[in-house]
Amino acid sequence: MEEKNYESVGEFKDKIKQLEEIIGYTFKDKSLLLAAITHRSFVAEYHKKIQDYEVLEFLGDAVISLIISEILIKQFPYAREGELSQYRSAIVSEAYLSKLARNVNFQDFVLISKGEKYQKGAERESLLCDVFEAVFGAIYTDCQYNLDIPREIFNKNFKEIVINDIQQENLPRDYKSLLQIETQRLYGKIPTYKLISSEGPEHDKTFTVECHVEEIKTTGKGKSKKEAEAKAAKEAFKKLKSEGKQE
Amino acid sequence: MEEKNYESVGEFKDKIKQLEEIIGYTFKDKSLLLAAITHRSFVAEYHKKIQDYEVLEFLGDAVISLIISEILIKQFPYAREGELSQYRSAIVSEAYLSKLARNVNFQDFVLISKGEKYQKGAERESLLCDVFEAVFGAIYTDCQYNLDIPREIFNKNFKEIVINDIQQENLPRDYKSLLQIETQRLYGKIPTYKLISSEGPEHDKTFTVECHVEEIKTTGKGKSKKEAEAKAAKEAFKKLKSEGKQE
The missing domain is CATH 1.10.1520.10 (Ribonuclease III domain)
Structure with missing residues (x-):
């Protein structure tokens, strides 16, 4: 500085x-x-x-x-x-x-x-x-x-x-943590994240990440790896919930 | 408080x-x-x-x-x-x-x-x-x-x-980051971490984590998932270096 x-x-x-x-x-x-x-x-x-x-x-x-x-x-x-x-x-x-x-x-x-x-x-x-x-x-x-x-x-x-x-519960939810808590409870496992691709010019890359745990596989895209992971985690979390895996 | x-x-x-x-x-x-x-x-x-x-x-x-x-x-x-x-x-x-x-x-x-x-x-x-x-x-x-x-x-x-x-360069090294930089450079991929087991009583659990990227697979044990991941990453990083993957 x-x-x-x-x-x-x-x-x-x-x-x-x-x-x-x-x-x-x-x-x-x-x-x-x-x-x-x-x-x-x-x-x-x-x-x-x-x-x-x-x-x-x-x-x-x-x-x-x-x-x-x-x-x-x-x-x-x-x-x-x-x-x-x-x-x-x-x-x-x-x-x-x-x-x-x-x-x-x-x-x-x-x-x-x-x-x-x-x-x-x-x-x-x-x-x-x-x-x-x-x-x-x-x-x-x-x-x-x-x-x-x-x-x-x-x-x-x-x-x-x-x-x-x-x-008002208006804070962004940390889907990576929520998903991890949920999959540990259900399967005793944590999800894995894999970078599938990063495309576009240096200053404007789009990252695609795959989230995988048991039979669930989702992808997320974002302007950073973090963002892409969060989106993939959100999808996986929704899938888990919609499939009624609440037992 | x-x-x-x-x-x-x-x-x-x-x-x-x-x-x-x-x-x-x-x-x-x-x-x-x-x-x-x-x-x-x-x-x-x-x-x-x-x-x-x-x-x-x-x-x-x-x-x-x-x-x-x-x-x-x-x-x-x-x-x-x-x-x-x-x-x-x-x-x-x-x-x-x-x-x-x-x-x-x-x-x-x-x-x-x-x-x-x-x-x-x-x-x-x-x-x-x-x-x-x-x-x-x-x-x-x-x-x-x-x-x-x-x-x-x-x-x-x-x-x-x-x-x-x-x-004196005596700071602990962040092997997870070092490994990620290296595997992205070599394979265009980031490593995945999988929790293999957590054993022992609630207050004294030992976590075992597997780190996986391409043909490299290592495990690490620790008193927290973070510690176990860091150890697995360190092993993977050493493997990568010892195999002379410097190209």
Whole structure:
């Protein structure tokens, strides 16, 4: 993160200001927020030196995980660890964080290459989730690792939504875990996942994964192996349930 | 975490004091530290109401992950996200955190049932890793979610060891990832893992997992499925390398 984006901040001044207003935080170092919305593909295309979001995402991932852990512990003081962990992994997931990002229109701010944009790259879940995490990594860096600030920003913007989604059972379900619990109960076995193919250009691959357990075999497609596995697991879980294997 | 351990703090006064000296932190609420070293098996056996470490471990896991992320970013300002993530997952692993725990003799403080103790429970990696995380969860809770305190404690006790282990390449290797990278390169496939058996009493199960990819089939045993998979992956990785599949 040593190469800063100072040179380019002026050019994206309006975008940065608008985003600051949405988040409710004014950056001392605007180049951090610029980096947080910059996808790797944009770096190659852009005519000036610019930093992408990847390291900020690495940091933001840990920041959000801790903030969510605190929310959960305070909200459910009598919950056991297993339940809290299930909530946390459902919340700190691509599917859910990208939903929160969409809530505040982060998709309008992402800087990606023209090629990626054409493929609706900015709308892809994983990219939005990355940017969401990177923005919190940027806030945390900007306030010199004082967690109070990103925690306050998160709580003000998203805490109520998160708690509401927990109560309404609106969290994405982790079908890989659900399936595994179910097949262990029924067959004493866990499903296996096999990568069948990965097609398309480097920046826009589609992965196909096969999920297999006993007589059940399903496939899932996705923009990441994780996504493809989750879809294959969901299909297998539905099959298991529809075949009435409840005994 | 609402049921406190106040009743039992007196009984374990010396243990708590000794541990506080090792860590270099004096708890306002001693019952938190007592909970952090209490394994579930001890709760059943003990004659008073006592809280186990599980929720503190859930929190501590996120605390340590953030502290490690900061150390890595400051230490390697030019590293890419991929490299940082690899370091982080190697450090925030059962194998590595239990090593740090052993460094400060946490194994002497764990409260477990007589049955577990007989099976050398306290020395098991996963338990030590749990307690290590729980202690940091307890510190974080005790200082009312002020990250500065656990960060300072961690850095004073462990930062130098961690940085040294990175530089000396002493971090545990993630054989599942290494194997996957290698088999994708060679066969365009990822390995599959199958649970073959889980044997022994509930609190002391041994899992056997089979790893399979192309003509290579290995097994691994461990106290958790994760550990068994890692061992099977390590064997498969070694096989792949010894057969000279470097083309």
